Amino acid sequence: MTFVSRREMLAGGAALAAASGLPCVAPSRAAAPLAGKQAPGFYRYKVGDFEVSVISDGAVQFPIEGFVTNASPDQVKAALTSAFRSTDGLTVPFTPIVVNTGSKLILIDTGLGDAAVERTKGSAGQFTANLTAAGLDRKDIDAVVISHFHVDHVDGLLTADDKPAFPNAEILVPAAELTYWMDDGEMSRAPKGRIEGLFRNTRRIIGALGGRVTPFEAGKEVAPGLTAVATPGHSVGHTSFVLSSGARSVFVQGDVAHIPVLFVENPGWHAAIDQDPVMAEATRRRIYDMLVADKLPVQGFHYPFPALAHIERATNGYREILVPWSTSI
Amino acid sequence: MTFVSRREMLAGGAALAAASGLPCVAPSRAAAPLAGKQAPGFYRYKVGDFEVSVISDGAVQFPIEGFVTNASPDQVKAALTSAFRSTDGLTVPFTPIVVNTGSKLILIDTGLGDAAVERTKGSAGQFTANLTAAGLDRKDIDAVVISHFHVDHVDGLLTADDKPAFPNAEILVPAAELTYWMDDGEMSRAPKGRIEGLFRNTRRIIGALGGRVTPFEAGKEVAPGLTAVATPGHSVGHTSFVLSSGARSVFVQGDVAHIPVLFVENPGWHAAIDQDPVMAEATRRRIYDMLVADKLPVQGFHYPFPALAHIERATNGYREILVPWSTSI
Numbered sequence: 001m002t003f004v005s006r007r008e009m010l011a012g013g014a015a016l017a018a019a020s021g022l023p024c025v026a027p028s029r030a031a032a033p034l035a036g037k038q039a040p041g042f043y044r045y046k047v048g049d050f051e052v053s054v055i056s057d058g059a060v061q062f063p064i065e066g067f068v069t070n071a072s073p074d075q076v077k078a079a080l081t082s083a084f085r086s087t088d089g090l091t092v093p094f095t096p097i098v099v100n101t102g103s104k105l106i107l108i109d110t111g112l113g114d115a116a117v118e119r120t121k122g123s124a125g126q127f128t129a130n131l132t133a134a135g136l137d138r139k140d141i142d143a144v145v146i147s148h149f150h151v152d153h154v155d156g157l158l159t160a161d162d163k164p165a166f167p168n169a170e171i172l173v174p175a176a177e178l179t180y181w182m183d184d185g186e187m188s189r190a191p192k193g194r195i196e197g198l199f200r201n202t203r204r205i206i207g208a209l210g211g212r213v214t215p216f217e218a219g220k221e222v223a224p225g226l227t228a229v230a231t232p233g234h235s236v237g238h239t240s241f242v243l244s245s246g247a248r249s250v251f252v253q254g255d256v257a258h259i260p261v262l263f264v265e266n267p268g269w270h271a272a273i274d275q276d277p278v279m280a281e282a283t284r285r286r287i288y289d290m291l292v293a294d295k296l297p298v299q300g301f302h303y304p305f306p307a308l309a310h311i312e313r314a315t316n317g318y319r320e321i322l323v324p325w326s327t328s329i
Numbered sequence: 330m331t332f333v334s335r336r337e338m339l340a341g342g343a344a345l346a347a348a349s350g351l352p353c354v355a356p357s358r359a360a361a362p363l364a365g366k367q368a369p370g371f372y373r374y375k376v377g378d379f380e381v382s383v384i385s386d387g388a389v390q391f392p393i394e395g396f397v398t399n400a401s402p403d404q405v406k407a408a409l410t411s412a413f414r415s416t417d418g419l420t421v422p423f424t425p426i427v428v429n430t431g432s433k434l435i436l437i438d439t440g441l442g443d444a445a446v447e448r449t450k451g452s453a454g455q456f457t458a459n460l461t462a463a464g465l466d467r468k469d470i471d472a473v474v475i476s477h478f479h480v481d482h483v484d485g486l487l488t489a490d491d492k493p494a495f496p497n498a499e500i501l502v503p504a505a506e507l508t509y510w511m512d513d514g515e516m517s518r519a520p521k522g523r524i525e526g527l528f529r530n531t532r533r534i535i536g537a538l539g540g541r542v543t544p545f546e547a548g549k550e551v552a553p554g555l556t557a558v559a560t561p562g563h564s565v566g567h568t569s570f571v572l573s574s575g576a577r578s579v580f581v582q583g584d585v586a587h588i589p590v591l592f593v594e595n596p597g598w599h600a601a602i603d604q605d606p607v608m609a610e611a612t613r614r615r616i617y618d619m620l621v622a623d624k625l626p627v628q629g630f631h632y633p634f635p636a637l638a639h640i641e642r643a644t645n646g647y648r649e650i651l652v653p654w655s656t657s658i
Binding site: 031032034035036037038039040041042043044051053056058059083084085091093100102103104105122123126133134135136140295297304305306310321322323324325326327328329 | 361371372373382385388413429433451464465633634639650654655657
């Protein structure tokens with residue numbers, strides 16, 4: 001057997017190609033254009049009989065300065081560097097999930113909403129496009145369950161023109177969260193930034209929904225297989241969820257720990273966005289101790305997509321071990 | 330403002346819904362079917378001006394017994410358990426990449442080929458479907474560069490009916506690898522399993538390609554920005570590549586280290602598939618020391634999709650830190 005190079009074949013290979021019955025190699029081809037576009041951001045896994053579709057809303061870059069209130073920018077940059085991350089800024093991904101229980105489609109948190117596409121030049125507000133790529137439709141969502149009222153978790157409740165984005169869904173919200181943000185007394189006592197930011201934003205959204213939200217209490221089943229767990233600190237009524245079917249469970253944490261290479265690996269660090277950082281830290285340590293003890297995987301809203309991880313103990317606290325991408329479900 | 334639950338609204342809310350101008354919530358909806366299908370397995374990143382499309386070929390599960398020749402099944406299971414992996418079997422993913430240099434589309438390794446779809450019940454042989462999902466076409470591939478002649482790296486050179494799968498591509502193969510597998514003397518001296526397996530398989534593929542393969546030497550540029558690096562041991566002519574554009578480089582390792590939670594974290598472990606395991610270990614340590622020293626990211630054929638990682642030193646050897654999924658490129 002001989003080994004014919006392409007060069008040799010092009011030089012004298014027409015007869016050879018004809019003889020072999022193979023198509024003649026084209027001597028030159030147009031360059032393929034760069035795609036310039038990431039793959040759709042969705043991913044599926046099973047929890048017992050349930051099917052989870054992780055739906056990315058994209059990501060936004062934040063300044064490192066000021067993100068952690070009790071560690072210096074140099075300490076934060078060192079943590080990022082040791083994880084081989086850029087120190088030009090802090091990339092914060094947003095990762096809602098849709099749970100199909102077999103009878104209900106339940107969305108947990110929404111991302112920043114379609115209005116964010118223009119504002120972020122497409123880096124966020126990707127939820128709707130990725131939901132569509134996953135073969136799902138906003139009209140088919142039966143319930144939207146909210147962990148807390150920060151913008152990246154609720155703004156997607158509305159379309160870009162402030163209409164309900166999930167017209168057939170019941171909107172389920174933590175009672176403690178709803179009470180706090182809708183209380184005029186609390187608003188009057190809040191710092192100005194929080195009044196003009198989250199208080200007004202929450203009221204804008206609840207108003208656009210015509211007040212049609214269903215409060216739920218922690219400790220209760222919000223839907224079959226989905227139990228609310230009080231995890232206060234990040235916000236007053238911040239709530240997480242245990243999703244269970246058969247022998248399998250996942251802890252859907254919301255923001256118990258924000259970016260994991262910072263706050264899982266350094267659970268004593270306080271995020272500027274934590275409303276009560278001391279309570280947030282206590283909650284974080286309590287929950288992460290439980291995740292380790294129970295070997296319970298965690299779905300983290302600000303974890304790297306697809307944002308499902310196991311937790312182990314490490315030197316300064318914990319370490320997240322992302323579940324490897326499965327090429328089948 | 331009042332908070333109306335869905336139940337309350339359904340009981341008496343028609344007038345309220347009409348008054349608000351919002352669509353009336355449908356009282357019951359058909360359950361959405363489970364999708365039952367994973368997201369397409371492709372992912373993009375840039376290396377300087379180059380665009381890399383990682384294209385999954387799926388995965389196959391292997392028995393744990395016998396996979397590592399110098400560690401017991403219990404040791405292997407302990408390593409898997411500590412990484413929160415199943416010990417029912419060893420999941421081995423296959424991850425070719427396509428590099429668009431701006432003027433050429435270069436595929437590095439092929440996966441198991443379309444014929445594997447039926448044989449593996451769809452768990453592998455996913456390359457063609459994922460290539461299509463990525464908006465690429467086999468006919469547009471200008472060159473296929475092969476790291477070594479194991480079936481998961483070369484079988485996809487042919488279609489299910491043994492025709493060239495990349496009709497317009499030059500097929501570039503390591504000279505040392507080609508010489509070994511096509512040498513009748515080497516074949517005559519090889520163990521029976523290797524004769525009936527890899528020797529015959531290589532000759533079948535080269536035959537179906539009409540001998541049209543271009544051998545290349547290690548140390549040379551196979552294509553602009555893609556340099557071959559001799560990494561023998563896993564096979565006689567096993568070859569890796571440094572992909573470079575501008576200030577960015579990635580080490581495309583082939584099988585220098587197979588499943589990382591086993592062989593990166595325990596570089597002294599020998600895979601049954603390593604032809605010369607002592608040489609393979611020496612190569613592995615040399616290359617991984619370089620990856621650490623040069624902070625060079627590695628694209629690993631058997632790493633979890635999308636199979637791009639940084640390497641750091643750890644207790645027993647090294648640890649892989651998967652690059653977080655970027656929601657944009």
